[in-house]
Amino acid sequence: MKKRSKIAIYGLITGALLFLLTNLAGCFIPQSGTEEKKTVVKTESVKETKTEKHSCCSEEENEEYSDNSIYQLESEWITQSGEKFSIGILKGKPVVLTMFYASCTYACPILINDMKRIEASIDSDELKNYKFVLFSIDPEKDKPEVLAAVVKKNNLDTKRWTLLTGSKDDVMELAALIGFKFKKDEKGYSHSNLITFINDEGEIVHQQVGLNQDITSAAEKLLSMNSK
Amino acid sequence: MIAAGLFPQTNKSKMVLISGGLYTPLYMKETEAKQKVNAFYMDVYPVTNAEFLEFVKVNPKWRRSNVKRIFADKSYLNNWKNDLELDENAKPNSPVTNVSWFAAKEYAEWVGKRLPTVAEWEYVISSEKNIQKISNWYSKLSPDKIPPVGSTEKNSFGVYDMYGLIWEWTYDFNTALVTGESRGDSDFERNMFCGNGASNAKDVNNYPAFMRYGYRSSLKANYSTHNLGFRCVKDFN
Numbered sequence: 001m002k003k004r005s006k007i008a009i010y011g012l013i014t015g016a017l018l019f020l021l022t023n024l025a026g027c028f029i030p031q032s033g034t035e036e037k038k039t040v041v042k043t044e045s046v047k048e049t050k051t052e053k054h055s056c057c058s059e060e061e062n063e064e065y066s067d068n069s070i071y072q073l074e075s076e077w078i079t080q081s082g083e084k085f086s087i088g089i090l091k092g093k094p095v096v097l098t099m100f101y102a103s104c105t106y107a108c109p110i111l112i113n114d115m116k117r118i119e120a121s122i123d124s125d126e127l128k129n130y131k132f133v134l135f136s137i138d139p140e141k142d143k144p145e146v147l148a149a150v151v152k153k154n155n156l157d158t159k160r161w162t163l164l165t166g167s168k169d170d171v172m173e174l175a176a177l178i179g180f181k182f183k184k185d186e187k188g189y190s191h192s193n194l195i196t197f198i199n200d201e202g203e204i205v206h207q208q209v210g211l212n213q214d215i216t217s218a219a220e221k222l223l224s225m226n227s228k
Numbered sequence: 229m230i231a232a233g234l235f236p237q238t239n240k241s242k243m244v245l246i247s248g249g250l251y252t253p254l255y256m257k258e259t260e261a262k263q264k265v266n267a268f269y270m271d272v273y274p275v276t277n278a279e280f281l282e283f284v285k286v287n288p289k290w291r292r293s294n295v296k297r298i299f300a301d302k303s304y305l306n307n308w309k310n311d312l313e314l315d316e317n318a319k320p321n322s323p324v325t326n327v328s329w330f331a332a333k334e335y336a337e338w339v340g341k342r343l344p345t346v347a348e349w350e351y352v353i354s355s356e357k358n359i360q361k362i363s364n365w366y367s368k369l370s371p372d373k374i375p376p377v378g379s380t381e382k383n384s385f386g387v388y389d390m391y392g393l394i395w396e397w398t399y400d401f402n403t404a405l406v407t408g409e410s411r412g413d414s415d416f417e418r419n420m421f422c423g424n425g426a427s428n429a430k431d432v433n434n435y436p437a438f439m440r441y442g443y444r445s446s447l448k449a450n451y452s453t454h455n456l457g458f459r460c461v462k463d464f465n
Contacts, residue, residue, distance in 0.1 A: 067297045176329060176402055176449035177298065183403035186260065190405055 065091070069202030070177055077135070077164035080147035085164055087174075088202075094225040095131045095198040099171075099180045099191070101138035102146045107193050110211045112154055114195060119160070121219040127160060130222065135174060136165045137182050137189060178204060199225045241279060241339070243269040243462060244386040251351040254437045265351040270344065271459040273377035273388050274396065275335060277308075278320035280327065283335045285312060290331055297450070300328040304452045321376040323394050323457040329449040332397045332458040341460035343399040346444070348461060350437070353391065355384045362391045362436040370394070370455035391436070395443060397458040404445035 065071045071088040079085050096115055100108040115132055122130065134150075136142035147163035150156075156163075175182060182191035197206040197218065206221045246269070250262040284291045284305075291311040295304055305326050309315040318324075327335075329343075336342050344352075356362060361381075380392030447456075 070298065072296050072298050172400070172402075173330075173333075173449075179402075179448060181402045181405050181445075183400075183405055192405070 064088075066201045066203060068204075070174070070198060070204065071202040073170070073173055073177065075166060075170040075173065077166040077170070078144055080144050080151050080158070080163040082144040085162065090131055090133065090198075091202055092200055093129055093131050094200055094222060095133055095202075096195060096222065097133040097135065097178075097198060098195050099135045099137050099175060099178075099182070101136055101189055101191075102142045102150050103138070103188055104191075107191070107211055109154075111193060111195060112150075112156075114208075114211065114213060114215060116154070116156075118195075118215045118219050118222065121215060122223065126223070130160060132156075132161045134161070134163045135171065136163070137171055137175065137180075137191065139165050139168060139171060179207070197221055197225065241275075242272045244272050245464065246270050246348070246352060246385050246387075249351065251347050251354065253347065253350070254434065254441050263347055265347050267464040268344075268348060269462040269464060270348070270352060270385070270387055271341075271461065272386060274323035274394060274457050274459040275332075276321050276377055277314050277318045277324045280324040280335060281312065281314060281320075283338055287334070287338065290334060295331070299330040299450055301450050301452055303454075304328060304331065306452075307454060317372050317374075319373070319376065321378075322374045323377050323389070325374060325394055325454050325457045326452045327397075327457060328452045329397050329401065329447070331452075333399070336458075336460045339460060341462045343397055343458060344461040345400050346398045346403060349396065349398050350440075352383070352385055352387055356381070356390065359434055359436060365392045366436055366439050372454070374455065394455050394457040395440075397447075397456065398444065401444040401447050402449075404441050 075087050077085045098111050142165050178196050180192050182189050193211050195208040199205050208218050248267040251265045252262050292305040307317045378388050380389045382388045
């Protein structure tokens with residue numbers, strides 16, 4: 001009994017010290033098993049989970065993006081050549097983007113064509129200042145090699161064009177963020193026909209709804225976004 | 229005790245097992261079979277202000293004054309007194325509202341759960357056969373002081389407050405593809421959405437389901453409003 005109560009007291013003191021430490025140390029919380037540290041243990045396990053996606057306490061990282069920047073998502077993707085790609089890499093140049101899936105036979109080819117028409121409307125010496133990005137909503141099927149085939153089929157210049165595949169959850173977050181709707185059905189997906197224009201900070205400045213749209217005003221907006 | 233360390237084991241975060249079954253989506257093609265919903269655990273009650281307060285205490289980036297606009301609009305938690313204090317219109321045991329989809333999703337992940345899919349949520353509410361009861365609530369305005377969780381109906385699954393309290397976020401709210409002039413197969417819709425032809429509403433009498441469907445299609449992920457909250461679910465296996 002005596003030994004147990006000693007252990008209990010030491011446990012409480014350790015717990016109290018840890019509690020103080022956690023309050024001073026902010027996000028870095030050591031392991032603890034005592035009842036009072038329920039909150040602490042929770043944060044520890046959350047931190048472990050969250051390292052996969054976001055980092056809960058990387059305040060410095062988050063400060064490099066503006067409040068309205070989609071790069072706050074900090075999601076990780078894979079390109080058509082199998083390379084890792086953090087969404088924040090896009091920062092620094094205006095981006096024209098859409099979400100699509102490779103086996104889409106109707107709208108997606110038209111959307112890609114619309115983006116190519118926008119690309120073609122820009123002077124060739126200005127082109128290096130823009131990026132064209134396609135995010136797949138069908139990560140199960142759209143592996144890098146499938147995306148690579150889309151690049152080839154559409155004759156896309158990979159100096160400017162990037163095709164990306166990622167986790168289902170990251171797809172959902174990006175879609176939710178830009179207001180892109182999509183729904184799986186037995187033939188593929190029903191989805192928005194939406195081209196989004198993003199400035200060099202990652203903020204949405206314009207969205208074009210529909211297919212085969214007049215790209216003149218879109219192209220003008222795009223050119224006006226380039227501060228370089 | 230191990231579970232207690234993983235997420236708050238308060239009375240209000242109790243879950244109940246929802247046995248799997250077949251669900252009839254509101255919009256379904258003639259050729260489509262009913263959807264199968266696998267068994268899952270659902271929160272008996274919506275997430276409360278007290279629970280959400282615990283979340284923002286240890287997740288400062290989700291506090292009202294810190295949150296990024298892209299993740300939550302300016303009405304985020306605006307019924308709280310400040311970052312870490314509730315208020316008259318945000319009682320501890322009332323459902324947390326004025327939260328965006330991103331905030332709800334983060335909370336769910338923080339407690340080791342997730343947001344329910346539309347199919348899961350609709351499957352659970354479909355146990356309520358009295359459509360008129362639901363309809364009656366939808367025709368009322370929500371009060372400023374939303375009552376505590378558990379103060380409205382319990383359904384046959386043992387879940388409370390599926391209607392009568394608040395609207396609720398779902399994981400895939402953005403699968404609701406409708407336009408203002410939704411007429412199924414119009415040229416306008418074909419231009420807005422790439423789809424596989426018209427979907428027809430299965431049950432034209434289920435007015436509350438139409439309302440929910442329309443409501444979801446109007447939502448944006450960073451949106452927050454005074455009668456929109458959420459509850460969590462967890463996979464069965």
